[in-house]
Amino acid sequence: MAQQSTEAAVRVRPADLAPGAVIAQSLDNQWVTAELTRDMVARGKSLQDVGSARDKEVRAEYFRSLINTRQVVANRVFFYNNAAVSCDLLEGGAARRAHQKLLAQGALVPYLLNERDPAEPPRTGLDYDERGFTAWQETLEGMPAGERVKCVRFSWEDQENREATRSALFNAFAARVQGLTAKDIPLLARQVGVPEPRYGAFAERIGEVVRWSNEHSVRGDLVTRNLLYEQFVTVPGTPVSEGRYDGTKPFAAEIKQLLDLIYSVNLADALGMYPLTPAGSLRRVALQEWRDVRTTAAGTVTDPEQLLVFLQRQAFSTVQDRLALTPSAVDALALEDICSLRQSDAWNAYIRAFDALTADPAAFQERVGRVFDRYVRLNSEIVRLADARGDRRARANRWLPVIEVVVTVGGAVFTAITGDESWSVAGSLGGISAKYGGSVQLVLRNRVEGRREQKFARELAAVRFDSAREWERFHGKVSRLPGYREEGGATAATGSATVQDDIPEY
Known part of the structure; x- marks a missing residue:
């Protein structure tokens, strides 16, 4: 060769x-x-x-x-x-x-x-x-x-x-x-x-x-x-x-x-x-990297008030039951379908919307709706490709939209979910003093989803609090959100070389 x-x-x-x-x-x-x-x-x-x-x-x-x-x-x-x-x-x-x-x-x-x-x-x-x-x-x-x-x-x-x-x-x-x-x-x-x-x-x-x-x-x-x-x-x-x-x-x-x-x-x-x-x-939160937060891949949220915005109900007003479809098994497509999808207007609009959101996480309320809308359109394009392939494994499911935001701060995990006119926010404190570092993740998915269905899960921003006082302010504000419930313990976090030298394969 x-x-x-x-x-x-x-x-x-x-x-x-x-x-x-x-x-x-x-x-x-x-x-x-x-x-x-x-x-x-x-x-x-x-x-x-x-x-x-x-x-x-x-x-x-x-x-x-x-x-x-x-x-x-x-x-x-x-x-x-x-x-x-x-x-x-x-x-x-x-x-x-x-x-x-x-x-x-x-x-x-x-x-x-x-x-x-x-x-x-x-x-x-x-x-x-x-x-x-x-x-x-x-x-x-x-x-x-x-x-x-x-x-x-x-x-x-x-x-x-x-x-x-x-x-x-x-x-x-x-x-x-x-x-x-x-x-x-x-x-x-x-x-x-x-x-x-x-x-x-x-x-x-x-x-x-x-x-x-x-x-x-x-x-x-x-x-x-x-x-x-x-x-x-x-x-x-x-x-x-x-x-x-x-x-x-x-x-x-x-x-x-x-x-x-x-x-x-x-x-x-x-x-x-x-x-x-x-x-x-297993999710990264298991590593308990409270003080070791990366800030290069996305914006960093340092203000408790700004972080609260991600969990507030008004952020989810864009979600409605839609007469749309999502593929039941995205892997039933072929790689050439994925290649074609990435050339489509729907995919490019979706990526631009997400890039705009991560460029300014503080504008979450104004921009998450556009991401969600472009995501629904992208799913419709995936279903069209699946139909063209004629593979019954890629048949469409009805779209029952859910937006989920997961905020981790130290050992604490806060999750806000909306869909079908319902909304809930829950916290799990992990049994320790939770402070310092974490992240914000956005998840878009079908409410009744298959294991191999298309869904979106991406980090939006890093989180850093420089003191326990900031953590306490944030926790106090989240605790007062309507319908908030809290768990005391944590649930499972599941989620030949050119130069020959002594560095093995990593």
Whole structure:
């Protein structure tokens, strides 16, 4: 197989990515919903054993990320190791051409760790899908003249890139793992689904994870997710890529959830982006990053009064029952349909409306209605594409609209939901003093939704309070909203290199 020349790649750094670019956690070839992870551990199933069910979930999240965002960045290995992505490359024809178009348009951007070229063979000794990688090389080699693949690295100067990779990825990953024992462990246990009688045992196991990581860091070894998997998650002697999780290892499923969340968040933070966390996965709030709030990907809300606006009822006056439709299974479409959709007037209007909202989160009341309206129109276009394909799996559901705003501040989560002339706002305080950092997320969905239906879930803004007094002001105002209810505890937070060196695959 001829190797793709670097002339076919556009080399960019993180600052050159599109505003609102995301890391899609579902493209991680280890991603599994929390529910399916527990089932795999209990029944001794591997990723291959649950491949059919898992691939449908991943494919739906993959398509949602391309529908709902302007640009999706993924580790290069996921393009050929993730069957939900590589299936289009292996199929060839129109499916492969659609993938080439998305690469050329910068809708899909490979992240390169050490490689200078997206078609370079993986490093010797790494476990990867050879058929998928060959199809990836062929896809790149077959790009039409004039089309180039946008690839991102921390730096295209090799020594600077190695230093940035160690600092921003490997060292930061280890630091997050080693900081787990500094968290509120009972809160962490609740969020990963550990029953209360087992909190003590869970705390001890987390201590073992942290000690193991510390010992390796002190020796100068890099602490990677694969090494932690081998020690605490996977069956001894099996490749990590096989995804056979060991039920005899205490809390293997819960530790896997935490490691996957840290891995996804870490890469997104390093690239200055938001992670797009799929449904059924542990949410970032579980990491309890009260004082460590990123402010580069969206506006930052610092005023309690301004934050309250996101949860007030008048924000939702735009929602009405509409005689509109939404696709029941977005993954029943083909990648070429997604490619066509991204060229439509409906998609471009939708993206412009969301960009305008994130550019000025303070104008939420005035601009959320336009986002919602463009979202409904976009769904109609998706249904039209599904009808043209004639696939009964993509049949339309009646649109019963729900707008949901999720505000996290420290350990507290506040959720406001409207639809069908109803409205509610609820808070979960997490059992600790909640203050400092968080985010605002907007969700648009069908009230009665299928697991693989099209829906929108995006971060609008970061939140930062600089004192407990500001948190108390905000909490007091939310508590006085009509119909407000509060829970005391937290619910589960589910949601070969050119330069050979000692940096392993991340």
